[in-house]
Amino acid sequence: MVAGVSARPERKPADLLAGFAVLALLGGFLAYAVIDKGRPAESGYRLNATFAHIDGLAVGSDVRLAGITVGQVVDERVNPKTFAAGVTFTVRPDIKLPDDTAAIITSDSLLGGKYIALSPGGDDRMLKPGATIGETQGSISLEQLLSKFIFSVTDTLTQANQARAHAQQSGATDAPATPAPASAPAPAPLAPPDAPASGREP
Structure with a gap:
């Protein structure tokens, strides 16, 4: 007895389109999540x-006021030019900053990590959305600080060595010469002996 082979049910075009639509929708959500994660x-x-x-x-770095995050880059x-x-960068809508506020990296x-620290001033006028802060201080590179420190120490040591060598040279030049030992005075010549008496009175 030959077993009958069951025929596969034919898939309707509408089912295929629905499956593709679901896959496309899932792919769109995944792409949006990946892109939005870095934003x-x-x-x-x-x-x-x-x-x-x-x-x-970097984009996404904090913007802080009094140590509290109030926005992002x-x-x-x-x-x-x-x-x-x-x-x-953004600032929370409930925070109004004076016109002379400073921004410091x-x-x-x-x-x-680096962030922008806001230092409010005392101006009565407030910054409007889209305004540009005039008082800024850029980032200080750690490598530049170390280079300046090493150069300063090296220059100080070089100057100290030069001053020490100059002092030693000046001391050797200005030192008084050692006097020669005084020679003993020559003995006085002996007086000639008296001539013997001749027996006659002069």
């Missing part, structure tokens, strides 16, 4: 600042 969450209003150097500062660029670094420690 800082933006909330609040934007401010701009220009720095000479922003070494170590959302954009970095280079001015092709001035070659300065432009930074755009600093770090938690020598090896810590």
Whole structure:
């Protein structure tokens, strides 16, 4: 007896389209999650600042006020005319900053990540969204600090050695000459003996 082979049910085009649609939707969500993961969450209003150097500062770095995170860096660029670094960051909408606020790039420690520290001023006028902060201080490179320190120490040691050598040379030149030992005076010549008496009175 030959067993009958059951025929495979034919898939309808609508089912195939639905499956492709589900796969495409899942792929879209996955791509959005990957892209959005590297994008800082933006909330609040934007401010701009220009720095000479922003070494170590990256998109997503914190913006802090009194040690508390109040925003994030959302954009970095280079001015092709001035070659300065432009930074755009956000600040919480409930925080209003005076017009003379300063933005300083600093770090938690020598090896810590960089962030922007805001130092409010005393102006009565407030920064508006999209304004540019005028008072800024760029990032200080650890390598530059170490190089300056090593150069300063080396220069100090060189100057000290030169001063010591000069002092030794001056001391040898100005030292008084050692006087020669005084010679003993020559003995006085002996007086000639008296002539013997001749027996006659002069």
